[in-house]
Amino acid sequence: xxxxxxxxxxxxxxxxxxxxxxxxxxxxxxxxxxxxxxxxxxxxxxxxxxxxxxxxxxxxxxxxxxxxxxxxxxxxxxxxxxxxxxxxxxxxxxxxxxxxxxxxxxxxxxxxxxxxxxxxxxxxxxxxxxxxxxxxxxxxxxxxxxxxxxxxxxxxxxxxxxxxxxxxxxxxxxxxxxxxxxxxxxxxxxxxxxxxxxxxxxxxxxxxxxxxxxxxxxxxxxxxxxxxx
Numbered sequence: 001x002x003x004x005x006x007x008x009x010x011x012x013x014x015x016x017x018x019x020x021x022x023x024x025x026x027x028x029x030x031x032x033x034x035x036x037x038x039x040x041x042x043x044x045x046x047x048x049x050x051x052x053x054x055x056x057x058x059x060x061x062x063x064x065x066x067x068x069x070x071x072x073x074x075x076x077x078x079x080x081x082x083x084x085x086x087x088x089x090x091x092x093x094x095x096x097x098x099x100x101x102x103x104x105x106x107x108x109x110x111x112x113x114x115x116x117x118x119x120x121x122x123x124x125x126x127x128x129x130x131x132x133x134x135x136x137x138x139x140x141x142x143x144x145x146x147x148x149x150x151x152x153x154x155x156x157x158x159x160x161x162x163x164x165x166x167x168x169x170x171x172x173x174x175x176x177x178x179x180x181x182x183x184x185x186x187x188x189x190x191x192x193x194x195x196x197x198x199x200x201x202x203x204x205x206x207x208x209x210x211x212x213x214x215x216x217x218x219x220x221x222x223x224x225x226x227x228x229x
Contacts, residue, residue: 006118008099010068011169013130013180014078015053015060015094015214022089023229033085034225040080041221046073049122051216052227059093061228063216065128065182067120086225094212096132098169098180104144105151123165125184128216129191132177132209139206150203157201161194163187177209188215 022030041048047067053060064081068074074097081087100118139147158166167182185191198204219227 007069008101008118009120010071010074011098011100011120011167011180012064012066012068012074013094013096013182014064014066014092016062016064016090017059017093018061018228019089019091022086029085030229033089034222036084037081037086037225038221040077040084044077046077047120047122048077048221049128049218050221050224051128051218052224053214053216054227056215056217057212059212060214062090062224063128063130063214065122094214096130096171096177096180097175098171098177099174101170103168105148105155120167120169122167123184124218125165125186126218127185127188127191128218129183129185129188129213130216131181131211131213132171133179133181133207134177134209136206136208139203150201154198154201154203157197158194160197161190163190164194181210 022033025033041050041064049065051063051065053063066074066077068077082090100120102118158164163185165184167184169180169182171177171180183191183194217227
């Protein structure tokens with residue numbers, strides 16, 4: 001099956017905060033609630049990765065990165081999660097919905113490993129950096145050739161940082177942003193260098209929004225839940 005024939009995937013980044021009252025429960029109550037939540041994640045048919053943001057931001061403590069073949073799968077998991085004991089103490093602080101698709105600019109640009117942009121394949125690297133992304137209206141008024149030229153330069157910079165794996169997903173018509181970007185790496189300093197270098201790229205003035213930015217630490221669901229209390 002070719003890349004264009006592959007069904008798109010639905011991608012959801014859900015960031016949570018935990019009600020301080022949960023941390024005041026007895027150790028046995030917290031343990032039971034974490035075990036129930038972990039069991040739900042383990043039993044799900046969705047691709048799920050868990051991340052801790054403790055100490056990283058004031059408005060998010062936990063990230064669940066979900067990949068599903070349909071919206072119903074995401075909806076079902078969210079309903080089940082919020083009906084657990086722990087779910088009663090969780091608040092969704094940020095939420096980003098997107099889909100995979102073939103890039104507009106991919107025909108002239110290809111990856112050496114032939115990877116498909118329509119498949120999300122988490123690399124298991126220690127850190128994930130996530131942010132929503134919106135282009136200016138002026139960007140879409142440029143010719144495709146002009147946009148392609150600038151994107152080719154953008155790709156060249158990205159290739160200088162093979163330690164950083166980007167997952168680009170599309171939100172047009174699905175959510176408030178246009179894209180959601182997720183960057184996996186084992187070396188945060190390389191991601192910082194990449195972002196700094198891209199600040200001077202020719203296409204940078206066509207960026208309308210690329211915040212908030214979330215720094216996330218990968219763990220098993222058990223490790224992530226232990227980190228929050």
